[in-house]
Amino acid sequence: MKKYAVVLCVFALVAGTAFAGGSQEIVDDGGLHGSLTVATNASSPTFEAVEHIIDLFMEENPGVEVEYTSYGSDYENLMKARMAANDLPDVFATHGWAVNRYAEYLRPLNDLSFASRLSPSIVDTVTTDNGDIVAMPITSEQSGIIYNKTILEQAGWDEVPATLEEFYQCCEDVKALGVIPVYITGKDTRIQANMMDIMAVAMLITSNDAGDNAERLYDGTFDWSKWYPVSSFITDLVENGYTNVDATTADPIYTSEKLAFGEVMFNFNNQAMITDAWTLNPDADLSMMPVPGYKEGDSQIWIGGERECYGIWKDSPNMELAIALMEFMARPENVEYVCNAAGMPSGFSDVSPDLKLAEEYEKYSDLKIYPYFDREWLPSGMWATMRTIGGALTAGEMSVEESCSTMEDSYLSLMAQQ
Amino acid sequence: MKNSNTDIRRFMQSDPRALTFLALPAFALFIVFVVVPIISGINISFTNWNGYSQEYSYVGFDNYRKMVSDPQVWTAFKNTLIYGFGSTLVQTVLGLAFAMLLVNRFLFRGFARTIIYLPAMVAQLIIGYIWYFIxxxxxGALNDIVGLFGVAKVDWMSKGTRAVLIIMMINSIAYCGKTMIIFIAGLESIPNMYSEAASIDGANTWQSFRHITLPMLLPAMTTSLVLNIIGGLKMFGLVVAMTNGGPGYASHSLSSLINNLYFANQQAGYSAAVGMFSFVFIVLVSIVLRKYLEKKEEQYNG
Structure with missing residues (x-):
């Protein structure tokens, strides 16, 4: 008998584990019941803001348990493993890759009530070629280069540099003040990849002599020797002494502190970094400037796209709950709450948060917003290559020519996967 | 119930081969966690899979061909050799020195042994992060120390070769405790009579170390060399924590490169091919090493 009891216990345990979680049922009270998993890579303060909204959702729907987790920097790897296993969280953040990476796994949201409220400037970045809106951008991004207004004035500049030449001149003037012109934190090479990602748009896409680069990048016939100026941007900064001495190894955890206390002039990050710096020093005279034009006569640009953005796994067993949560998050007051906390513009046309940088954005409102270079013009996976060459270029471990051929090799093999 | 238990016992005793059944759980785990992944790895290495999509196509030997001319793979391979053999050399020297020092009885001997062994119990990643702050x-603590002597601050991990050597040294220092324990066990098993006889014959300390202790330690040496070399060749955590393979790809080991190619670069097929190369290489090294050391043991111990 004992044996059967043990077998029964084991069976009960296994069955219990297998059926636990994820169950959803509608009971007589008409409310929603069940549990839901939501995953993101967001960090503070965006994470706390979304968590607050999810808590409100659970208050309104006492029968629903939402497990909201941030995997931080492991997020992408973890999501890739989960995509391979076709086992994804019910709702998850798409961090700029809704269309090019996650679309295959996302439920189209066109039929949900908030779809028509998404901002026209952002909706295309989350819409596939066949018109499916696959994700909901709560916050959006309008980034360029973070700078310190006081230091700019001290260096004798009334306006932010409008061309690359002016940018280098400004770095020279700032350096003369004894301030680090550009702060690079190469411990995490995302910073260098981000710098190239932004500058590549200005140099290869929006510059007056960009020619047919964009088409050639799409169809795989791009001449990669044209990447030269993008890589040179990093080496020029390092060789001219416009960066911190430890650009190769500095830890990004110090960035907000350096910005907050005026130790550095420029940093290539989004608005969230400024918000972070203001928590350390509310008086820090920080702002965001548009990306300078590549050559004389080229227009300055903004880089943007969706930021905190969620989609629903198309095979989610808790579809009804997932839709209810998304509709709840899309309520104007909730969107506004997250945008204000993160200090980011909203992805909805009917929500305009109270941003500290509103004046700057207003001043340059006639400038166009372009997507990040790798999200639009490169196959998924090139980000890692840009990180590798960015780190190597900063350390002087790779020549600019080598970086061009590394980009080409990686581009060709990733294009072949498509 | 009682009858069935007796039946099983009788069956087990009837034929010694029946005991093989006891190995079934281990065998099943081995199949699931070793054999299946290796076979699926071989399969992936012939595809252009991105690591997450449900679709991919076969590309024949393309990934293996690409590997031959890829500077990333060769740099990682060279580094892996340094991590494997360099660490083993330093670890063996340090481990042996500590073992000789701590084999004799003295006050606080246990405490000293524990202190030296302690880092070996900490995960590589954590050791990496601690050293990163040094x-x-x-x-950084190291720059504070050199600063005391008026030397300018150095960005230690900013140059590839230097980063590789530093990682190798950290690995050696962190894990020399393991080697020490193996050698202490070896030293304690050497009977005193040999060194007593040698000292009567007038051998000095070096001679008795060179001609008695060292040859008698060969079995311990075999174990420790094989463990250390394989450990070094599989180096992953320290690289990830200290440089993440950087600057560029200059300090990648094969393992960290495989991880980077698979997840970040989304070239799972290519990564699997590099993985196969790494697997075959480690197997070959351990076979050759074992054969060589066994031969040596036979030479000395007849």
């Missing part, structure tokens, strides 16, 4: 440029 060698980091700003607020």
């Amino acid at each position: 060698v980091t440029y700003e607020r």
Whole structure:
């Protein structure tokens, strides 16, 4: 008998584990019941803001348990493993890759009530070629280069540099003040990849002599020797002494502190970094400037796209709950709450948060917003290559020519996967 | 119930081969966690899979061909050799020195042994992060120390070769405790009579170490060399924590490169091919090493 009891216990345990979680049922009270998993890579303060909204959702729907987790920097790897296993969280953040990476796994949201409220400037970045809106951008991004207004004035500049030449001149003037012109934190090479990602748009896409680069990048016939100026941007900064001495190894955890206390002039990050710096020093005279034009006569640009953005796994067993949560998050007051906390513009046309940088954005409102270079013009996976060459270029471990051929090799093999 | 238990016992005793059944759980685990992944790895290495999509196509030997001319793979391979053999050399020297020092009885011997062994119990990643804060440029302990002597601050991990050597040294220092324990066991098993006889014959300390202790330690040496070399060749955590393979790809080991190619670069097929190369290489090294050391043992111990 004992044996059967043990077998029964084991069976009960296994069955219990297998059926636990994820169950959803509608009971007589008409409310929603069940549990839901939501995953993101967001960090503070965006994470706390979304968590607050999810808590409100659970208050309104006492029968629903939402497990909201941030995997931080492991997020992408973890999501890739989960995509391979076709086992994804019910709702998850798409961090700029809704269309090019996650679309295959996302439920189209066109039929949900908030779809028509998404901002026209952002909706295309989350819409596939066949018109499916696959994700909901709560916050959006309008980034360029973070700078310190006081230091700019001290260096004798009334306006932010409008061309690359002016940018280098400004770095020279700032350096003369004894301030680090550009702060690079190469411990995490995302910073260098981000710098190239932004500058590549200005140099290869929006510059007056960009020619047919964009088409050639799409169809795989791009001449990669044209990447030269993008890589040179990093080496020029390092060789001219416009960066911190430890650009190769500095830890990004110090960035907000350096910005907050005026130790550095420029940093290539989004608005969230400024918000972070203001928590350390509310008086820090920080702002965001548009990306300078590549050559004389080229227009300055903004880089943007969706930021905190969620989609629903198309095979989610808790579809009804997932839709209810998304509709709840899309309520104007909730969107506004997250945008204000993160200090980011909203992805909805009917929500305009109270941003500290509103004046700057207003001043340059006639400038166009372009997507990040790798999200639009490169196959998924090139980000890692840009990180590798960015780190190597900063350390002087790779020549600019080598970086061009590394980009080409990686581009060709990733294009072949498509 | 009682009858069935007796039946099983009788069956087990009837034929010694029946005991093989006891190995079934281990065998099943081995199949699931070793054999299946290796076979699926071989399969993936012939595809252009991105690591997450449900679709991919076969590309024949393309990934293996690409590997031959890829500077990333060769740099990682060279580094892996340094991590494997360099660490083993330093670890063996340090481990042996500590073992000789701590084999004799003295006050606090146990305490000293524990202190030296302690880092070996900490995960590589954690050791990496601790050391990162020591060698980091700003607020790093090492730069504070050199600063005391009026030397300018150095960005220690900013140059590829230097980063590789530093990682190798850290690995050696962190894990020399393991080697020490193996050698202490070896030293304690050497009977005193040999060194007593040698000292009567007038052998000095070096001679008795060179001609008695060292040859008698060969079995311990075999174990420790094989473990250390394989450990070094599989180096992953320290690289990830200290440089993440950087600057560029200059300090990648094969393992960290495989991880980077698979997840970040989304070239799972290519990564699997590099993985196969790494697997075959480690197997070959351990076979050759074992054969060589066994031969040596036979030579000495007849």
